[in-house]
Amino acid sequence: MVFLDTDVVVDLLRRLPAAIEWFENLNDEEIALSGFVVMELIQGCRARREVEIVEKTVRRMEIIWPTEDDCNEALKVYAENRLKHGIGFLDVLIGQTAVYLGLPLYTFNQKHYKAVSQLKTVQPYKR
Numbered sequence: 001m002v003f004l005d006t007d008v009v010v011d012l013l014r015r016l017p018a019a020i021e022w023f024e025n026l027n028d029e030e031i032a033l034s035g036f037v038v039m040e041l042i043q044g045c046r047a048r049r050e051v052e053i054v055e056k057t058v059r060r061m062e063i064i065w066p067t068e069d070d071c072n073e074a075l076k077v078y079a080e081n082r083l084k085h086g087i088g089f090l091d092v093l094i095g096q097t098a099v100y101l102g103l104p105l106y107t108f109n110q111k112h113y114k115a116v117s118q119l120k121t122v123q124p125y126k127r
Contacts, residue, residue, distance in 0.1 A: 001030045003098050004061070005107030006040045008124060009033065013041070013057060022125040032062040032101075034094045066097040073099075081115035088112070095119045 011019035041054045066074065074089075074096040081087050091109070095116035098105040104120040105113065108127065113119050 001032050001062075001101070001103055002026060003064075003101060003103040003105055004031065004033045004037065005094060005105050005109060006037045007108050008106050009037060009041060009057070010044070011127075013053065016127075018125040018127060030062060031060070032064050032103075033058065034097050035063050035065045036090050036094055038063060040090065064097060064101070066093050067100060070096045070100045077116055085115040087115040092116060 008019065012023055038054070038058050041058070042051055045051045045054060071093065074092045077096065078087065078089055078092045081092075082089075091112045092115065095105060095113045096119075098120075099116060099118045104122045106122050106124045107113065108123055110121050110123070113121050
């Protein structure tokens with residue numbers, strides 16, 4: 001399973017050639033993302049048509065929500081690291097969900113996720 005962060009899905013929505021090529025080469029790999037990623041994508045929309053495009057794009061992906069344990073661990077990480085690293089609460093929730101799943105998070109925001117110590121991040125392609 002490939003667990004995507006918001007920035008990777010944004011590249012796909014923008015039809016960035018490197019992102020499209022990487023995504024197409026995943027073949028039959030299952031694609032998943034946090035429900036919070038979907039919310040961030042919708043937050044960036046300026047018109048109903050853009051929301052529809054996001055919904056159509058993510059329809060082919062599994063949407064995963066954090067468990068109560070994920071949320072409790074995310075709260076600890078957030079309290080310990082918010083001031084030190086400036087990490088946002090959604091990033092902590094997304095990162096902690098990947099940790100719980102035992103999956104790397106495909107993202108270009110390695111700096112954002114340094115506070116989630118058990119999280120492995122992967123840059124999926126060159127920008």
